[in-house]
Amino acid sequence: xxxxxxxxMTLVALVLAIYGGAAAAVGAxxxxxxxxxxxxxxxxxxxxxxxxxxxxxxxxFLTFDxxxxxxxxxxxxxxxxxxxxxxxxxxxxxxxxxxxxxxGLYTLILILRHRDSARELYPWALATMLGILAFFLLVMTIAxxxxxxxxxxxxxxxxxxxxxxxxxxxxxxxALYLGFTGFTVPFAFAMAALITGRVGDTWLVxxxxxxxxxxxxxxxxxxxxxxxxxxxxGWGGYWAWDPVENAAFMPWLTATAFLHSVMIQExxxxxxxxxxxxVILTFGLTxxxxxxxxxxxxxxxxxxxxGSIGALFLGFLALVMLTALGLxxxxxxxxxxxxxxxxxVSRESAFLLNNVLLIAAAFTVFFGTVFPLLSEAVRGVKxxxxxxxxxxxxxxxxxxxxxxxxxxxxxxxxxxxxENLKKNFLWPVVLGVxxxxxxxxxxxxxxxxxxxxxxxxxxxxxxxxxxxRATRARLRVGEALVPAVGGLxxxxxxxxxxxxxxxxxxxxxxxxxxxxAWSVQTEATLRRGETAELAGYRFRFDDxxxxxxxxxxxxxxxxxxxxxxxxxxxxxxxxxxxxxxSPIAYVDYRLxxxxxxxxxxxxxxxxxxxxxxxxxxxxxxxxxxxxGVVLTLGALLAILPERRTPA
Amino acid sequence: MNRxxxxxxxxxxxxxxxxxxxYAGVTQSAVYFVTPGELRAAAVPxxxxxxxxxxxxxxxxxxxxxxxxxFTLSDGTATVPVRHKGTPPDLFAEGRGAVVEGSWxxxxxxxxxxxxxKHSEEYKAPHDGTQAGYQELIKxxxxxxx
Numbered sequence: 001x002x003x004x005x006x007x008x009m010t011l012v013a014l015v016l017a018i019y020g021g022a023a024a025a026v027g028a029x030x031x032x033x034x035x036x037x038x039x040x041x042x043x044x045x046x047x048x049x050x051x052x053x054x055x056x057x058x059x060x061f062l063t064f065d066x067x068x069x070x071x072x073x074x075x076x077x078x079x080x081x082x083x084x085x086x087x088x089x090x091x092x093x094x095x096x097x098x099x100x101x102x103x104g105l106y107t108l109i110l111i112l113r114h115r116d117s118a119r120e121l122y123p124w125a126l127a128t129m130l131g132i133l134a135f136f137l138l139v140m141t142i143a144x145x146x147x148x149x150x151x152x153x154x155x156x157x158x159x160x161x162x163x164x165x166x167x168x169x170x171x172x173x174x175a176l177y178l179g180f181t182g183f184t185v186p187f188a189f190a191m192a193a194l195i196t197g198r199v200g201d202t203w204l205v206x207x208x209x210x211x212x213x214x215x216x217x218x219x220x221x222x223x224x225x226x227x228x229x230x231x232x233x234g235w236g237g238y239w240a241w242d243p244v245e246n247a248a249f250m251p252w253l254t255a256t257a258f259l260h261s262v263m264i265q266e267x268x269x270x271x272x273x274x275x276x277x278x279v280i281l282t283f284g285l286t287x288x289x290x291x292x293x294x295x296x297x298x299x300x301x302x303x304x305x306x307g308s309i310g311a312l313f314l315g316f317l318a319l320v321m322l323t324a325l326g327l328x329x330x331x332x333x334x335x336x337x338x339x340x341x342x343x344x345v346s347r348e349s350a351f352l353l354n355n356v357l358l359i360a361a362a363f364t365v366f367f368g369t370v371f372p373l374l375s376e377a378v379r380g381v382k383x384x385x386x387x388x389x390x391x392x393x394x395x396x397x398x399x400x401x402x403x404x405x406x407x408x409x410x411x412x413x414x415x416x417x418x419e420n421l422k423k424n425f426l427w428p429v430v431l432g433v434x435x436x437x438x439x440x441x442x443x444x445x446x447x448x449x450x451x452x453x454x455x456x457x458x459x460x461x462x463x464x465x466x467x468x469r470a471t472r473a474r475l476r477v478g479e480a481l482v483p484a485v486g487g488l489x490x491x492x493x494x495x496x497x498x499x500x501x502x503x504x505x506x507x508x509x510x511x512x513x514x515x516x517a518w519s520v521q522t523e524a525t526l527r528r529g530e531t532a533e534l535a536g537y538r539f540r541f542d543d544x545x546x547x548x549x550x551x552x553x554x555x556x557x558x559x560x561x562x563x564x565x566x567x568x569x570x571x572x573x574x575x576x577x578x579x580x581x582s583p584i585a586y587v588d589y590r591l592x593x594x595x596x597x598x599x600x601x602x603x604x605x606x607x608x609x610x611x612x613x614x615x616x617x618x619x620x621x622x623x624x625x626x627x628g629v630v631l632t633l634g635a636l637l638a639i640l641p642e643r644r645t646p647a
Numbered sequence: 648m649n650r651x652x653x654x655x656x657x658x659x660x661x662x663x664x665x666x667x668x669x670y671a672g673v674t675q676s677a678v679y680f681v682t683p684g685e686l687r688a689a690a691v692p693x694x695x696x697x698x699x700x701x702x703x704x705x706x707x708x709x710x711x712x713x714x715x716x717x718f719t720l721s722d723g724t725a726t727v728p729v730r731h732k733g734t735p736p737d738l739f740a741e742g743r744g745a746v747v748e749g750s751w752x753x754x755x756x757x758x759x760x761x762x763x764x765k766h767s768e769e770y771k772a773p774h775d776g777t778q779a780g781y782q783e784l785i786k787x788x789x790x791x792x793x
Contacts, residue, residue: 340650341650341654342650343650344650344653344654344657349654356658356661360661360665363665364665364668364669364672367669368672371673381679381680382679382680383677383678383679383680384677384678384680384697385672385673385676385677385678386676386678388672388675388676389672389673389675389676389677392668392671392672392675392676393668393669393672396668523714523733523734524714525711525712525713525714574737581740582737582738582739582740583737584737585737602733602734602735603709603711603734603735605711610711612711612714612734614733614734
């Protein structure tokens with residue numbers, strides 16, 4: 001029953017989406033508003049149907065309807081209530097529903113916001129959105145149907161992947177997918193601009209805020225993913241250059257590039273072609289990322305033929321890219337720049353360099369991710385380049401980017417005079433050099449750490465200089481301090497939102513540097529009452545207990561942590577799930593601004609007298625999460641509508 | 648030099664530096680996947696490999712106090728003794744597949760710096776090395792599909 005209903009609704013939604021897309025396109029071409037209006041109704045219908053599918057699947061999860069195969073493979077009777085809901089998007093089929101639902105939601109918002117404001121572009125954007133939505137509904141019907149019968153009906157399900165039983169898993173995929181799907185809107189408007197030939201600034205102004213919204217969610221998704229990796233996976237790291245992570249990072253890099261190059265087009269009418277290409281690239285990379293992580297191709301070039309999903313995604317990706325780039329070629333003349341670069345020392349070139357470096361970073365990540373596939377396809381040998389490759393190539397790129405973050409916002413447009421450079425950068429440079437010197441005196445011997453510190457302080461100082469100067473200007477005209485700062489943030493929210501995001505990046509950079517340069521770890525096997533030492537901390541093994549939970553069994557160790565005085569008792573555990581052959585480690589930690597104490601239970605004697613633990617003291621990692629919060633707040637500030645009239 | 652040449656020269660320099668960085672990065676961090684048979688045939692001491700095979704039942708020794716882990720990896724044609732300093736990861740057990748990263752030593756064993764425990768969002772059916780046979784196992788480990 002559930003299966004038939006769900007599958008039926010998916011099919012109807014697919015037909016409606018195809019009809020809507022075609023109606024919007026024909027309506028736009030023939031100038032028939034009635035058809036466009038009909039497409040709007042179709043879009044609403046699609047959204048309602050996907051919502052119903054989503055609700056139906058959630059209901060099946062909550063009621064343990066094991067006649068649905070997807071439910072049977074991703075939950076069991078012991079799964080707690082919370083994780084029965086998140087289990088809905090715990091695997092491929094459910095994530096495709098979530099994806100389609102969000103796409104439908106974005107389509108509705110697009111209709112509500114732009115129905116009357118962008119008459120020429122809007123129908124084509126709507127057609128593009130519905131076309132892409134139709135593709136995902138097609139995936140839902142043929143390649144990865146969530147509504148499939150389980151015969152015979154299982155008495156109990158297999159259960160959710162235990163690693164996903166974490167609060168981070170509620171929010172991480174949702175944020176990530178809102179980011180991924182969000183980039184469809186700018187892409188749709190870019191397509192509309194190319195089709196209508198209105199490649200001027202209208203589409204750009206329309207999509208600027210959409211892009212920040214998508215960028216905000218994608219950043220949030222990446223950050224939560226890092227946090228999940230850090231506190232669940234038990235290896236003490238937050239980023240492993242795993243293909244799954246890279247898949248989300250590549251569109252983030254190109255979208256970041258776009259958010260910067262947009263300003264050049266607004267100000268100087270340059271980079272029109274470049275901006276369109278960046279939007280197309282970002283959208284293409286979200287599809288490519290899904291292809292990469294979902295088709296099994298990453299394990300092998302030959303694996304993706306095993307399921308239809310890989311071929312489907314690759315085909316659609318090729319179709320989208322060929323169509324988009326074909327349109328770009330068709331509008332080539334209109335996309336040529338009107339402006340010219342005046343000087344190498346100018347804000348334009350700083351932004352241009354920023355874009356080149358971001359694209360270079362995206363390319364290296366792409367290259368490293370597909371390298372094993374390339375080497376296998378070309379030479380028949382599987383060669384992988386791991387984290388060392390990504391770190392080695394990307395660290396200089398990111399350091400240069402951070403440096404530019406200080407230069408870009410303050411250097412003059414067109415041509416910077418020596419006077420301008422001195423006025424803006426003298427103090428920041430002095431402070432940056434002083435910071436490096438201070439670090440050296442305090443015992444920092446890693447050149448990379450010192451360089452990062454100097455760059456970070458330099459950029460922080462440029463933001464400070466700008467902010468103080470702008471506030472002073474307001475104070476001079478008689479405003480009080482608090483309204484002056486508030487007004488500044490509110491009136492120039494895009495500029496200062498950007499600065500706050502930059503501050504967030506600086507904090508993240510500090511956290512990354514600290515954790516790489518100064519973290520320490522060791523392993524030890526302790527008998528009860530024995531202690532291990534690391535970086536001034538003592539860890540005493542107190543006891544080991546067994547606990548029965550609703551869907552698993554766990555062995556919990558108790559370790560007293562002290563550094564002169566007792567700080568905490570940490571309880572890392574090993575969880576045993578009946579459906580899993582191997583235990584899952586459960587990390588315990590004590591977070592701090594300076595350092596985290598991080599404890600993993602590795603192995604234990606069955607009688608509870610002995611335990612092997614992995615101990616880590618991870619330096620400055622908390623600043624990554626703090627920086628993440630700052631960054632997202634900044635993005636929110638930038639999303640606020642701009643206020644041009646005085647408050 | 649006019650502006651255009653300056654920008655072109657700058658672009659060329661950036662591309663060249665980037666190409667060099669990628670080239671250097673690949674040559675320094677490329678790790679080859681080998682099976683025990685392939686490693687035995689031509690092992691270069693000190694070179695980094697990624698070795699995949701089945702943990703031979705009965706070969707696993709774990710000295711908790713000394714943190715010494717030793718086991719033998721097999722692909723059905725040859726075996727390689729492996730030693731590692733540290734706790735075995737969660738997904739590691741006898742009769743199952745494992746991929747280790749490290750180097751061949753002149754003393755006749757493979758010194759593993761890393762034992763891989765991959766996580767996957769998708770639910771993977773448990774892989775029984777003894778039943779599926781070595782061929783099938785190596786195929787999954789290599790991710791080769793051939």
